[in-house]
Amino acid sequence: MKLKVHEIFYSIQGESSRVGLPTVFVRLTGCPMRCVYCDTAYAFSGGSNIEIADILAKVAEFGTKYVTVTGGEPLAQKDCHFLLKDLCDAGYSVSLETGGAIDISPVDKRVSVILDVKTPDSGELKNNVWSNLDHLKSSDEVKFVLCSREDYQWARDLLSTHKIAEKCPVLFSPVYSQVSPTDLAEWVLADKLPVRMQVQLHKILWGEKPGV
Numbered sequence: 001m002k003l004k005v006h007e008i009f010y011s012i013q014g015e016s017s018r019v020g021l022p023t024v025f026v027r028l029t030g031c032p033m034r035c036v037y038c039d040t041a042y043a044f045s046g047g048s049n050i051e052i053a054d055i056l057a058k059v060a061e062f063g064t065k066y067v068t069v070t071g072g073e074p075l076a077q078k079d080c081h082f083l084l085k086d087l088c089d090a091g092y093s094v095s096l097e098t099g100g101a102i103d104i105s106p107v108d109k110r111v112s113v114i115l116d117v118k119t120p121d122s123g124e125l126k127n128n129v130w131s132n133l134d135h136l137k138s139s140d141e142v143k144f145v146l147c148s149r150e151d152y153q154w155a156r157d158l159l160s161t162h163k164i165a166e167k168c169p170v171l172f173s174p175v176y177s178q179v180s181p182t183d184l185a186e187w188v189l190a191d192k193l194p195v196r197m198q199v200q201l202h203k204i205l206w207g208e209k210p211g212v
């Protein structure tokens with residue numbers, strides 16, 4: 001069984017509560033969404049078809065237990081579920097970055113799902129699958145990538161109406177180079193929000209480029 005893979009690389013985890021951990025990233029090709037801020041549009045096409053067994057062999061070369069499956073939109077290839085299962089069976093600690101437009105309920109329960117809820121200013125609000133919020137487990141995380149003060153207020157209100165912070169940790173992240181991290185930090189403090197504010201560590205380390 002093959003998946004279309006854009007890149008497999010080893011880096012410092014730059015997002016989620018796993019930030020800072022040496023991690024192998026498996027970036028699958030393709031995404032049905034077009035968030036205005038997407039930093040990974042280069043993965044919308046291209047890449048090569050690779051057998052799942054060969055993906056695991058490549059991951060093993062890096063000698064780390066942390067693996068993140070991302071994209072593009074990894075769940076857009078339905079056989080991604082077999083990759084996630086095989087990685088868990090092999091003993092890796094696996095996280096999945098998903099944009100929330102596809103049902104997460106079939107994802108292997110050993111995987112930590114980082115569910116990105118798309119905001120109004122992302123341009124992709126219409127594609128959120130809201131039932132995903134009912135499938136969260138305590139080892140998952142919900143993430144809001146914020147384009148503006150209006151997005152922040154929208155996310156803050158959604159947190160309270162859906163009691164999301166009671167289900168799992170919540171991440172608030174500014175769109176890189178667009179929302180000031182200092183402003184976001186001050187908004188979070190002013191509203192005493194129960195969220196983890198974060199910036200993309202890999203971009204502080206290496207700037208915005210593929211393979212990091």
Ligand SMILES: C[S@@+](CC[C@H](N)C(=O)[O-])C[C@H]1O[C@@H](n2cnc3c(N)ncnc32)[C@H](O)[C@@H]1O
Nearest residue numbers: 037038039040071072097098099116145175176
């Ligand atoms: C490239 S996406 C791939 C996974 C999936 N398609 C998704 O959107 O979650 C990985 C993460 O990077 C975030 N991201 C993309 N572009 C960004 C930017 N310019 N600034 C901050 N975060 C960004 C996304 O919101 C998402 O949380």
Ligand SMILES: Nc1nc2[nH]cc(C(=O)O)c2c(=O)[nH]1
Nearest residue numbers: 012013014015070097202212
């Ligand atoms: N270093 C690093 N950490 C990341 N965490 C999530 C990423 C992603 O693109 O999904 C990512 C990425 O692209 N690079």
Ligand code: SF4
Nearest residue numbers: 031033035038072099
């Ligand atoms: S869902 Fe993820 S990969 Fe797709 S356009 Fe949005 S940020 Fe980029």
Ligand SMILES: [Mg+2]
Nearest residue numbers: 039040070212
């Ligand atoms: Mg990235």
